[in-house]
Amino acid sequence: MxxxxxxxxxxxxxxxxxxxxxxxxxFLTQSAVSKRIHQLEALLGQPVLVRTQPPSATALGKRLLNxxxxxxxxxxxxxxxxxxxxxxxxxxxxxxxxANVDSLATWLPAALAITEEEAGCQxxxxxxxxxxxxxxxxxxxxxxxxxxxxxxxxxxxxKVSSLGALRxxxxxxxxxxxxxxxxxxxxxxxxxCLVFNEHDRLQHDFLQxxxxxxxxxxxxxxxxxxxxxxxxxxxxxxLLPVLQLNKELENxxxxxxxxxxxxxxxxxxxxxxxxxxQLQTLREFALRESAKRxx
Numbered sequence: 001m002x003x004x005x006x007x008x009x010x011x012x013x014x015x016x017x018x019x020x021x022x023x024x025x026x027f028l029t030q031s032a033v034s035k036r037i038h039q040l041e042a043l044l045g046q047p048v049l050v051r052t053q054p055p056s057a058t059a060l061g062k063r064l065l066n067x068x069x070x071x072x073x074x075x076x077x078x079x080x081x082x083x084x085x086x087x088x089x090x091x092x093x094x095x096x097x098x099a100n101v102d103s104l105a106t107w108l109p110a111a112l113a114i115t116e117e118e119a120g121c122q123x124x125x126x127x128x129x130x131x132x133x134x135x136x137x138x139x140x141x142x143x144x145x146x147x148x149x150x151x152x153x154x155x156x157x158x159k160v161s162s163l164g165a166l167r168x169x170x171x172x173x174x175x176x177x178x179x180x181x182x183x184x185x186x187x188x189x190x191x192x193c194l195v196f197n198e199h200d201r202l203q204h205d206f207l208q209x210x211x212x213x214x215x216x217x218x219x220x221x222x223x224x225x226x227x228x229x230x231x232x233x234x235x236x237x238x239l240l241p242v243l244q245l246n247k248e249l250e251n252x253x254x255x256x257x258x259x260x261x262x263x264x265x266x267x268x269x270x271x272x273x274x275x276x277x278q279l280q281t282l283r284e285f286a287l288r289e290s291a292k293r294x295x
Contacts (some may be wrong), residue, residue, distance in 0.1 A: 003045070009066045010048055010061060015096075016144055040064075052103035055140055065142020066157055070274040072145075077261065092124035093278055097146035098139065100132035100194070102166060105224035106243035107293040108148070111286035118285065121278045131199035132265060139270055145279065147270040159271050161287060164294030167265035168202065169245070170257040172237035177255060179234065185258060191212035193204035194230055194238035197222045202239050206263060239263060243293060264295050 013024035048061035135149035
């Protein structure tokens, strides 16, 4: 029988990216957290952590974290059904989820704004941001209950619901267009391009599609709102969610470089098979809200 206090220590070390921060989160000493990890490894006869900076879970560690997430879901479900002899979840239900920043900057807040009466409980969200192409790694590592990403393939022990697609347009400022004398997409390979981070391939895939090239110069801008502000300032062009465009196209602050063209990035809501009734209600609410906003 595994002591779940030991698994909880493993979860905190991974989530907090280190023993010191995990100890503060758990209101324990760093040595106490380290001891729990050693006890877990002694019990299993294998390492559960790679002692890098930050620490990462071994293959066994990831399996244990996935197991812990599903156990937590079962505990919540038991409490809701009145089977548990005490309140397993006292206070708000903490929901750890990972999503891409463009979703967080556009449709996602409304999709999480379920009321306590609708959900049957109060939620406390812990949102982690990752590029939509790699966010599922967080769920595979057992770090989150919910993942919003562009992959339709469910993780082991998980299920998937389609949310729709986030629509992007190719955008730049008039000053940027004038400075580089842009008249068509064939020129976009040679002018500065805005990219969210090293995992963001949206602009690269776009150029490959329209003219078979890749950007020659990229500016990394790891902020959804900063991305838009960088466009307005004329630092570079890029693909911006239509939902993030208010009146900038109408008033001429930004220009659609390819009218009639768009890129749709599909998004999916990943969840564990052991989903609790509260999280099922949240997911259904989110699906209804996303249907109003996504393509």
